[in-house]
Amino acid sequence: MALQMLTNVSIAFIYRDAAFKSETTSQTHLGETLAVLEEQGDWLRVRQEDGYEGWVARFFIVEKPARWENHTFYHHGEQISWIHQSPDSQSSSIRDITLLSRLPMLDQQRGWVHLLLPDGVQGWVKNSPRALMDSVDVEQLIQTALRFQGIQYHWGGRSPKGFDCSGFVQTVYGLNGIKLPRDAYQQADIGTRVDDDFACWAAGDLIFFSERTAKISHVAIALGDGDFIHASGFVKLNSLNQEHPDLFLEKYAKLFTRTMRVL
Numbered sequence: 247m248a249l250q251m252l253t254n255v256s257i258a259f260i261y262r263d264a265a266f267k268s269e270t271t272s273q274t275h276l277g278e279t280l281a282v283l284e285e286q287g288d289w290l291r292v293r294q295e296d297g298y299e300g301w302v303a304r305f306f307i308v309e310k311p312a313r314w315e316n317h318t319f320y321h322h323g324e325q326i327s328w329i330h331q332s333p334d335s336q337s338s339s340i341r342d343i344t345l346l347s348r349l350p351m352l353d354q355q356r357g358w359v360h361l362l363l364p365d366g367v368q369g370w371v372k373n374s375p376r377a378l379m380d381s382v383d384v385e386q387l388i389q390t391a392l393r394f395q396g397i398q399y400h401w402g403g404r405s406p407k408g409f410d411c412s413g414f415v416q417t418v419y420g421l422n423g424i425k426l427p428r429d430a431y432q433q434a435d436i437g438t439r440v441d442d443d444f445a446c447w448a449a450g451d452l453i454f455f456s457e458r459t460a461k462i463s464h465v466a467i468a469l470g471d472g473d474f475i476h477a478s479g480f481v482k483l484n485s486l487n488q489e490h491p492d493l494f495l496e497k498y499a500k501l502f503t504r505t506m507r508v509l
Contacts, residue, residue, distance in 0.1 A: 249282040250310040251292065252364035256326075256342040257405050258307065260300035264289035270402030271300045272413070272428055276347040277364060279310060296416070298428040308364045317350030320359050323376035325393075325406035329369035333358035340369040344405050345376065346417065379423035382509055384450045387422045391467050394418070394481045403477075404428075411464050414477040415452065418467065424508065430454065431462040437508040444472035444486050450509045453486075455501040462503060 253274045260272040264286045274280060274294055280302065284291035288304045328339040333355055340363070343349075352368065353360035359373045379386075391414075400408025404417050412430040419426045426433050434454045440446055447453070447468045455464040466476030472487030485493035486502060 248293075251280045251282060251290065251307040252310045252314070253278045253280065253302075253306065254308045254364045255306050256344050256347065257407050258302055259402060260292070260294065260298070260302055261289075262300060264291070264301045266303070268301070270400075272298050272402050273404050273407075274302065275405065276341075276343055277349045280307060296425065296428055310364070311366075314350070314364075317352075317362070319348050320351040320361060320371075321376040321378060322347045322349075322371065322374065324372075324374045327371055327374070329361060329363070329371045331369060333360075333370040335372070337370075340367060343371060344407065346405065346420070376421070379421070382422055382424060384448075384509060387418060387450050387509075388467075388469060390421050391418045391475050391481075395475070395483070397477075397481045399477050399479050399481075409477040409481060411466070411477045414481060415465050415467060419508070426508070430465040433465055434462045434504070434506060437506040440505050440507050442502075442505065444468075444505075447472075447505055448507065448509075450507075452506045452508060454503045454506065455498060456503045457501050464501070466498075468505065 253276055256276045258274050259270045261268040262271050280292035282290050282292055289301050291301050293299050322343050325345050327343050329341055329343050330337045330339055350362040352362055357373050358370045360370055362368055398408050401410050403409045404413030416426045449470045451468040453466045453468055453474050454462045457463045466474040468474050473485045475483050483493055484495050486499050488494050
């Protein structure tokens with residue numbers, strides 16, 4: 247069995263090659279399990295929980311303790327928060343924690359949760375758990391997407407600290423109980439293709455675009471009536487409907503490739 251590590255910071259970047267000057271391809275969240283595939287000096291090639299592979303710097307991760315999974319886990323629900331030394335927001339901060347982080351819960355008191363971090367350090371965060379979805383509600387999925395409006399674009403990002411287009415889609419769907427692949431071209435193979443007329447699209451459908459080559463290069467989430475939400479510069483609304491001039495961009499009408507129904 248491959249050596250397993252845990253991400254020990256709120257967000258660590260995954261790189262295409264074993265160097266910081268290499269392209270960032272994804273992010274790993276605090277407490278995420280990483281399977282080690284290869285070692286190269288201060289770098290490890292790892293497989294993330296979503297199956298994505300890449301390189302991470304060794305000092306962002308620690309070896310997974312033997313009894314790590316023998317706990318009740320706390321799933322954080324706020325976009326970005328601080329873990330403190332004591333259940334008091336004025337106490338010293340230990341590190342930050344973002345949405346999608348998953349850590350062992352040791353205790354609760356007065357609206358705070360006592361957490362165990364991967365390196366054995368303990369700390370407290372204001373209790374704001376994420377509801378774990380066991381069925382998909384389209385309205386809730388759209389509300390999740392809208393919650394991230396204004397968060398900046400970051401190539402390789404899949405967290406409230408920055409999203410790329412497919413990282414945004416993967417995160418929104420993941421928070422609503424649906425696991426999607428990491429990249430847009432992979433997501434384009436999931437589900438059933440629907441008619442190219444946006445009048446036939448349902449909220450939650452995935453809209454795909456291609457630029458320069460035939461390969462899928464961008465993805466957005468349909469909101470209805472040709473409108474969509476996506477990460478481009480920042481998470482924002484646009485439209486393929488010319489009757490919505492405040493949102494319509496001809497660029498996307500030209501790059502549109504297909505729409506897939508996942509739900």
